[in-house]
Amino acid sequence: MYASIATALLGASALAAARPSEENKGWGTTSSSTTEYGAMPSSTQSNGWGWGNKGGSSTSSAADAGQSAFSFPLPNGFPNVSASALKDLEIAAQGVPGNGAAPMVSEDAKTSFRFIAFNELFEVAFFTELVNNITSGHYTVPNGQSANVLRALHAVQAQEEIHALGANNLLKANGANPIIPCKYDFPVDKFEDAIALASTFTDVTVGTLQDVQKTLAKDQDPVGTIQLIGSVIGQEGEQNGFYRNLNGKIPSALPFLTTSKREFAFSAINQNFVVRGSCPNIGDIKLPIFAKLDVLNVEPNQQPVNTTFKYAADNDNVYSGNPDDLSLVYINQQTLPIVLPLKMPQQNGNTLSFEADFPGDFPFHMNGLTIAVVAKGNHFKSVDDVAAATLFGPALIEIN
Template sequence: MYSSDRHQGDKDVVGNSPDWDNEHTYTKEEVPVDNTEVDREEITEVDGEETTEVGTVEATKEVMEEVIMEGVMEEMTEKMIGKTILDILLDTTHLTHTIQLIPPSPLVSSKGHPKHLRKSKIQRGAEGFKVEDQGQKAKLLANLKAILAQEELHAINANTLLENQGVGRIHPCKYKFPAENLNDAIALASKFTDLVLGTLQEVEENLAANDVALIRPVASVIGQEGEQNGYFRFYNDKVPSELPFLTTATREWAWSALNQNFIVPSSCTSSDINSIPYTSFPKLTVDYKELQQSLKPTDINFSFKIPAGSTLSDYGSQADNLSELKLGFINQQNTPVEGEIQGVEVEGTTVTFSALFDYKSGTFGNGLTIAVLVSTNTTTTDPRVVSGSTVFGPALIDIN
């Protein structure tokens, strides 16, 4: 992503038109080799959910076009994983650790060729993914292919940067993608891009200390991600430009969101995970459907599961009030806001509660809001301090 010699290839890959009538499916042995590595995935099922495992094959430019540009339509949200960690975790102190966090890109649907794209959910008109207007369908596929090709190049450059640091390429994990229809998949991609854009703000601050040469290329990625998100939002009938000032975030929240929502537990290589210096917090779930409909101050519901081997008392809290925990909301560039925890209920290992989301369209609540549970002694005036004191989260609330 950060080496300039990759940029010219971006146009080459995106600009060519694939041969949709090519029925041939390459085996690994048949693929011609020119030392250009691209990712290819295998789809499996884990607990009834479709997951992705990514490997690599050698390919010529022509095969690369087929694999990169055409393979990702099976699940649009797959694209969010491939570039996320390098984009959001790069900093001066942990440069190598940061790059190692990049999952091998699940940008390409395993089936990776025109024959298989025709069998993808969008192409075959699967329930929830059917696009009636053929012109709109063609435009959608063309736009998604361009986005995914760009993301694939981000991932290739990330692995190149790993090698330049003297570290081996990252090994594949398995992924799950919680989207049951096209609009939800696009919305999920948009929500996670919001989180990436928020975390890149922290990345730029870290680079300013000693790695100023990387600020310019990272800034170019920020703009590119913003262009992508504008398209995602426009597709779902939202204003393309979300806010004048986007919500800030941190690497820990982004890494936690990946683990909580996309990475299948225990599917990553242990040596990769053990070398990562970032915390993955337990999940905090939020239900804000009523808020989406009302767009006014509304009580929204949260829940979390007490981790195995723990009790609420381990967090200094009693079951009736979560007295030693408090809820923090981070929205736009505002000072974090505290939410009052109400109606705590415990059933087995599941804890539920509600809190007022004090929505005000002009000042608080539009765009991405990050909600986290933190210890009560946390000073909630700085998002970085809130991130460092997170106990459960992040829950991602996306309005407008």
């Protein structure tokens, strides 16, 4: 769930909940917190869903809008690019990939680079469709900025192609199969929402690459891999400053950007953008797909500070224990996880609904990207601890 909430709503009352759709039944959910590796969640959306969607209103997928799902290859052959096409791609990207020997990496590093390839393929699909929607006139770019925006987005699209090729080439050099793209639906139908969506998933990418760097260091993988990921974090940050500025925000949201986990990003992309059953080798990516968590809506309130969200969780054979054993956990900036009880939990069919506070007790306390998950337990010292206990999520909340 990707809800974009204006700073003024720190003094609002929001309702949120976690629930499944009928189509989600049987998609690899287990009695633990996750689906099996490679199992796909439903592609339908409930009320309040949407990357960058204002105020929690519902958003249609591309399939709902009568559009066909996005699929590869691109006109240049991507993801299988010839030597001559690669030269053209480098010109469009305004730079080249590294030319040193690919490092030999650990098994967990292979998981990281599989995830990176999966994520970059999704981003290539998104930016290709965004560019096409602008050039075809389906999207209107305000204030006569079309030429400038397209110049930037053409470069971003090419840069993401090179990111994806680089991750898959490293996998092949390590004797692993490259990740094959899926089909995708994107739940936006105008330029401003597409840019807000790009900003949110770029926030998640930047946070997740922090996790990748941490695991590479912990496993003592080659130092060059950590350097490489650092260069991508910077590139993604440059992108997001542009998207934020287009939508009237300052380029940099925070002094220290919100961290994330591979599991959260992998779940979010699968829950919200991937056409289920369309990924040929998603099972190679040994990361869980959590059950979906939605923030349902946002309602104005006269309270000057704290906000209450109502959530719905896809509880289709995911959790049958006492809801009092569950907590809503917020991850924001580089601070310790904020752990809160579920208020008024109710199980209705396959939907676990509840309310939880969103703390806004002083300015900027929860600024930027906040990741919300439901986890079993109530004592978490780190984001790693939270991910290990997560059952539902992530819901993503953007303030400023």
